Amino acid sequence: MHPVPPESGLPSADTAVRLERVVKTYRDQPVLREVSLAIQRGEFLTLLGPSGCGKTTLLNLIAGFAEADRGEVFIDGQPVTSEPPHRRQIGLVFQNYALFPHMTVERNIGYGLRMQRVPKDEEARRVQEAMALVKLDGLGHRKPRELSGGQQQRVALARALVIQPKVLLLDEPFSALDKNLRGAMQVEIREIQRRLGLTTVFVTHDQGEALAMSDRIAVMSGGVIRQIAPPTELYQHPQDPFVASFLGDVNILPAHYHAKSAGDVQLRLGSGLISLPPARLLHSAHEGARLDVYVRPEHLRLENLHAASVLSGTVVNHVFQGDHVDTFVDVDLPMTARQILTVRHPGPGAMQQWPVGSVAGLALSHESVSVFSPER
Known part of the structure; x- marks a missing residue:
């Protein structure tokens, strides 16, 4: 078992999300091996690694879509290990956007507010604000099939932001976009995240995306965090051969x-x-x-x-x-x-x-x- 980097699990007063020694096994196969992680308030943290390394499982534990076999999950200092997803105040953008095809853009964005029983006038105001934030003005009455891939992604992002989440989770959100649009959306999402000061956890297997967007990157392999550090430190000072080989080209x-x-x-x-x-x-x-x-x-x-x-x-x-x-x-x-x-x-x-x-x-x-x- 590879040791967990000690700095990855140290809480502080500014810690927004904390995982303590979480373990997850599927069908007798260990997926996460006593992972500890502290994510600071307002931080953009990327979980980076190859398929099967445990990064999506870790995201699902934060979201509440999976339950740890052992260990604890905290959001804003409160234990949420046993709380269902809708009680964690999490915004989530899926890989395939998961938009409701029969709903308009406005109805898709306002879905979470209706589940929270927000008054209709407040819902309408917040939906319009979210649409303006992600540059969807004038598209509120369209259906998802009438939108481009980039516009659909903006709808999914607005739906996640409109509920004013404590944490935003992004699960490989750029995988369906072409290269030029992917680069533009990276810049746009990072700009919104900085403007809102929103704690964000981003899952990707793309090293370029991770280097371009992150405050810190947690490189994962075999269910453990091999190293967690800012992009420049990871690239210039890898702590083991896996990190050196996985992050960028190397001789x-x-x-x-x-x-x-x-x-x-x-x-x-x-x-x-x-x-x-x-x-x-x-x-x-x-x-x-x-x-x-x-x-x-x-x-x-x-x-x-x-x-x-x-x-x-x-x-x-x-x-x-x-x-x-x-x-x-x-x-x-x-x-x-x-x-x-x-x-x-x-x-x-x-x-x-x-x-x-x-x-x-x-x-x-x-x-x-x-x-x-x-x-x-």
Whole structure:
């Protein structure tokens, strides 16, 4: 079992949602393994991980659609573990929006207010306010089938917001949208969330969405939180190989621990040695120990081959990606028969400077790497 990061479960006066050592099992298969998590008031927290990691189950425990086998759920400091969903004051936007096809936009948005028996004049006022907030003015009498995908998502969001929830839950809400609309809705939802100061929990398997939208990201795998931190910290300082590999692209280079010199750690990589700050080595190691060096493609660069080059290889392909170019280099490493590394350039210049078939040295930014013991 992987340890739960201690900071993920620490409550404070500003904690809006807290889970304490929650456990959930389906058909004898553990889905959540004693997960603790504290979400601050007004925070946009993302649960990120691959399918089956437990992120949707965790969201359902907060919403009340699933009940923990063990552990407690708190909202605004009050235990809600046994409370049904309608008593938790939760706003939820589903993956498929779950709009009522026979109702108009106004009726869909006002549904939660009618369930709360809000007076009709107040319902009408709050529905109009919610429609204005999500830019649906003038569409109140349309049915869902008469709306675009983005407009349907706005209806679902307005329906969640109109009840003035304590917590907004978003379950992969962009999966049905095309790329351009998805980006626009990310910006819009984040702007609304900030304006309202609304505590929000967002579930996604898309690393780009998580990095773009979150105050903090909880990376999940195998029913546990592997690391929880702001996006920049997660990307630059992953705590284990899974987080390093799952969040963004990464090259993994085999190395050996060589020695400690002048406070730095020396690793044997390729034909030479590299020196790293001790903080980059997240596991203790002895002389000769096998290690893996994780380095992002943008932290590698091609250079003219010279005697001091630690790594060298042959350029085998360039892939133009619009805002950057990925160059693939066939590198000869002592501990692997053959390895293709990805080098990321901010512009297309490398395609001319390093044509396919050219031989180059590779330099890496030592401050940007992470080093782990190989996963077994």
